[in-house]
Amino acid sequence: MAYWLVKSEPSSYAWERLVKDGHAHWDGVRNHQAAANLKAMKVGDRAFFYHSNEGLAVVGIAEIAKTAYPDPSDKTGKFVMVDLKPVTALKQPVTLADIKAEPKLKDIALIRQSRLSVMPIEPAAWKLICKMGATKPD
């Protein structure tokens, strides 16, 4: 199983809405690196759900419910989307400040490539962030 982190602005699609809906279409990605990460996702992979712009924290864990398929909102036909479903909220959100304050996490893509919206997470970093969020890794 692989681990990922996906970003969303709460004003466009918040964690609470994913929980309420029970699933989400992760569309709208228009960055090739992010799209490549989407294509590498497999059903059952886990992804941290990060709130950007507002909140600035990892708030929950989602699971990949469907692998990449063409994004109908993309007229060029080059980009893809996946489906997500909620697994659990973190008992305690892990903020960007918390992550920056942890030396072991200083090299994760969330910090190194601040604009990337879909990124892989190392298993060690996954476990650590779960621990910081007082939540079991699986």
Place this chain on the structure above:
DNA sequence: GCCAACGTTGGC
């Protein structure tokens, strides 16, 4: 609201 990072576009 500002600005840094960075991807994309278009002129040459």
Place this chain on the structure above:
DNA sequence: GCCAACGTTGGC
């Protein structure tokens, strides 16, 4: 194919 201009993202 280079590079300046411009647009977008996201932290502060």
